[in-house]
Amino acid sequence: xxxxxxxxxxxxxxxxxxxxxxxxxxxxxxxxxxxxxxxxxxxxxxxxxxxxxxxxxxxxxxxxxxxxxxxxxxxxxxxxxxxxxxxxxxxxxxxxxxxxxxxxxxxxxxxxxxxxxxxxxxxxxxxxxxxxxxxxxxxxxxxxxxxxxxx
Ligand code: RP5
Numbered sequence: 489x490x491x492x493x494x495x496x497x498x499x500x501x502x503x504x505x506x507x508x509x510x511x512x513x514x515x516x517x518x519x520x521x522x523x524x525x526x527x528x529x530x531x532x533x534x535x536x537x538x539x540x541x542x543x544x545x546x547x548x549x550x551x552x553x554x555x556x557x558x559x560x561x562x563x564x565x566x567x568x569x570x571x572x573x574x575x576x577x578x579x580x581x582x583x584x585x586x587x588x589x590x591x592x593x594x595x596x597x598x599x600x601x602x603x604x605x606x607x608x609x610x611x612x613x614x615x616x617x618x619x620x621x622x623x624x625x626x627x628x629x630x631x632x633x634x635x636x637x638x639x
Pocket of ligand 1: 489490491492493494518519520544545546547568
């Protein structure tokens with residue numbers, strides 16, 4: 489994520505990964521304030537064995553796109569809700585990547601963070617049958633927990 493202030497949103501991604509027993513790490517890496525840290529992180533990610541990157545940022549959110557430009561790993565972008573524009577700025581700056589460098593962009597805020605983790609899980613589950621079973625169980629549990637009546 490681009491700032492500690494993003495953690496309130498991005499913790500939902502981390503919690504979802506934990507619920508699925510997916511090993512992960514959480515780091516603050518800013519495209520604007522720590523560009524060298526971002527370059528080192530992105531360029532070294534595949535070599536360290538990472539398989540998917542979830543990048544959350546707000547405002548002029550260059551982190552997901554810049555990260556994607558420096559790694560072959562899939563990058564999932566989460567637009568963090570900004571104060572000034574309620575995340576519209578984050579969303580548009582993450583989603584409108586020029587052809588050639590993709591960022592899989594999720595919804596603004598908590599929903600995007602949760603779904604980034606679930607999408608990462610789905611990607612990883614393609615080559616991990618045990619994780620595929622946990623993803624199926626997660627979804628079955630979610631389905632059975634939806635009440636029939638409004639109150
Ligand atoms: C972005 O700037 C971060 O991703 C964050 O959403 C936004 C504001 O950061 P802070 O000023 O709260 O550190 O780089």
